[in-house]
Amino acid sequence: MTAPLVRFAPSPTGYLHIGNARPALLNALFALRHGGRFLLRLDDTDAERSTDVFADAIAEDLAWLGIVPDLVARQSDRAAIHDAAAERLKAMGRLYPAYETQDELERRRRRQLGRGQPPLYDRAALELTEADRAALEAEGRRPHWRFRLDHRSVTWTDLVRGPAHVDCASLSDPVLIRADGSYLYTLPSVVDDAEMGVTHVIRGEDHVTNTGVQVQIFEALGHPVPVFGHHNLLTTIDGEGLSKRLGHLSLRGLRDEGFEPAAVRSLAVLTGSAEAVRAVATMDELAALTDLAQISRAPAKFDPHELDGLNARLIHAMPYAQASERLLALGVPDDRAEAFWLAVRANLAKVAEAGDWWRVVAGPVTPVVPDPGFVAAALAVLPPAPWDGETWKVWTGAVKAATGAKGKALFMPLRLALTGLEHGPDLAGLLPLIGREAVVARLSGE
Structure with a gap:
């Protein structure tokens, strides 16, 4: 395979959600796996709904995911190229004007359905004479423009689905240009893919029918047809499609x-x-696991609760260097941050939770002392400074010898007195961080 150029082409009309992350990542990982390039192309031809705020948010979200585009483009900057392609299609008779209103089209569809016919556009506009068109425009009508499909089957070998086809005889001639002159998604996408050299189009299976139409447009314009791959879509556990309205699943x-x-x-x-769902730390590792031919044809049900377990496993194995800046932001001093991280990470589900444990280390803490006599005995055998990772073992051994306590009866009173909590990170790591002076104070009830 020559080095591929893939693209992710979201509309900047809302924030990206987990469903958008799937095609973005599959494209980026495909490029990474095959030594290719990734194009971010903003499909901003919907001028009313597209905003710079959303465009900037898309770039931020992709960067957070670990995707750095090699190329960035806006479709709105390429209008002249789209216009030129439209004029070529008009000149060859593949793009033709139609004047029906939405109400007229809807009534026609209802009649077809009532007769048991498929609700396809009947190409009545092709029968209009120049005089007919002039009369309609004199009434104030402006045409929308439809692409005249060849009534044949379009076939391709899909990267995900294998042999695939769309019978274009079963489709209405699609509208490519609205009556106000604005473009729908279909034509600009084809023109930009062709002009920008996109080699592989990897997108959701909801675009399979579009592919049949777009292949014919590629061919009509004389452009090479890219390789297509249509992956399954992420849904909720209940099978509901994801949308930008699901804010809790926004990136x-x-x-x-x-x-x-x-x-x-x-x-x-x-x-x-x-592949089994598991925590994969790097893009390179994930790229090595990602084979489009191994994607299921069934819907991919996304359970947000699985994120908790994946996140925790990543945190438990996270090296200090990856967490260091966030620890400093949480108030952990630089000279103690690495030891602290290694002591607490196994008890975290998210990095931010480290802040709670730093407050336990730094204090103030309200000790819980159900047995003052036991705590006094423990204080009496507290080892001298300096302390290290062996101090906890040495101290609890001395407390056991002095009191006869063992197991939970030995460790729980000490944990409660030092942290005020019944659970938490291994005290062998926390004890040197708390320090002897603070430990004395907590055991003394100060």
Whole structure:
């Protein structure tokens, strides 16, 4: 395979959600796996709904996921290229004007359905004479423009689905240009893919029918047809499609909740594939696991609760260097941050939770002392400074010898007195961080 150029072409009309992350990542990972390039092309031809705020948010969300585009483009900057392609299609008779209103089309569809006929456009506009068109325009009508399909089957070998086809005889001639002159998605997408050299189009299976239409447009314009791959879509556990309205599944919402991008990547990509869903730390590792031919044809049901487990596993294995800046932001001093991280990470589900444990280390803490006599005995055998990772073992051994306590009866009173909590990280790591002076104070009830 020559180095591929793939693209992700979202509309900047809302925030990206986990369902958008799937095609973005599959494209980026395909490029990474095959030494190719990734194009971010903003489909901003909907001028009323597209905003710079959403465009900037898309770039931020992709960067958070670990996707850095090699190329960035806006379809709105390429209008002249789209216009030229439209004029070529008009000149060859493949793009023709139609004047029906939506109400007229709807009435026609209802009549067809009532007769048991498929509700296809009947190409009545092709029968109009120049005089007919002039009369309609004199009434104030402006044409929309339809692409005249060849009534044949379009076939291709799909990267995900294998041999695929669309019978274009079963489709209405699609509208490519609205009556106000604006383009629908179909034509600009084909023109930009061709002009920008996109070699592989990897997108959701909801675009399969579009592919039959777009292949004919590629061919009509004399452009090479890219390789297509149509992956299954992420749905909710109940099978509901994901949308931009599901704010809790927006990428920025997941980021704000403290999920690691690697957890989101792993779930978005591995769900609905032959690979078991697991925490994959890097893009390179995920690319090596991602084979489009191994993606299931069944819907990929996304369970956000799985993120919790994936996130925790990533945190438990996360090296200090990856967490260091966030620990400093949580108030953990630089000279103690690495030891602290290694002591607490196994008890975290999210990095931000480390802040709670730093407050336990730094204090103040309200000790819980159900047996003052036991705590006094423990204080009496407290080892001298300096302390290290063996101090806890030495101290609890001395407390056991002095009191006869063992197991939970030995360890729980000490944990309660030092942290005020019944659970938490291994005290062998926390004790040197708390320090002897603070430990004395807590055991003394100060």
